[in-house]
Amino acid sequence: QVQLVExxxxxxxxxxxxxxxxxxxxxxxxxxxMGWFRQAPGKEREFVARIYTSGGSTSYADxxxxxxxxxxxxxxxxxxxxxxxxxxxxxxxxxxxxxPVAAYPQFLGQGTQVTxxx
Numbered sequence: 001q002v003q004l005v006e007x008x009x010x011x012x013x014x015x016x017x018x019x020x021x022x023x024x025x026x027x028x029x030x031x032x033x034m035g036w037f038r039q040a041p042g043k044e045r046e047f048v049a050r051i052y053t054s055g056g057s058t059s060y061a062d063x064x065x066x067x068x069x070x071x072x073x074x075x076x077x078x079x080x081x082x083x084x085x086x087x088x089x090x091x092x093x094x095x096x097x098x099x100p101v102a103a104y105p106q107f108l109g110q111g112t113q114v115t116x117x118x
Contacts, residue, residue: 002026002107004096009112012086016116020081022096022109029053033104034072034079038092038114048094049081052101063089086116 008020024034035050049070050059058070069082079096094114099106 002098004098004107004109006094006096006109006112009094009114011115011117014087014116014118016086017082017084018086018114020083020094020096020112020114022079022081024077024079024096024098029074029077029098031100032098033101034096034098035059035070035105036079036081037095037097037105037108038090039095039111040089040092043092045095050097050104051079083114086114088116088118090114091116 003025005023008018012018032053033050036048037045038048039045047061048064049068051070051072053072053074067085072079092114093111095111096109097105
């Protein structure tokens with residue numbers, strides 16, 4: 001069973017930065033995709049960023065390109081999301097996601113709240 005535990009959310013002013021972390025536990029994560037989704041109040045959950053544990057290929061939503069950076073530490077089974085130049089529209093619950101590449105996202109964490117004030 002895969003468990004994902006997020007941390008690092010909080011309240012920040014527009015233009016500020018936060019770094020989210022997600023620690024994964026379970027089977028070896030070779031050949032997995034890991035990443036982040038978010039859900040704002042009254043909106044559907046949306047893709048934010050994704051990284052492959054093998055090779056490190058990344059992908060981003062257009063709305064966060066140039067501001068967010070996803071990275072991973074395969075030794076610690078941890079994925080990070082560095083969020084810079086945050087905007088009020090980035091306010092949402094951020095969920096860590098993981099799964100085999102062909103079945104991504106198969107697992108989701110409990111989420112961490114990010115609130116950006118104007």
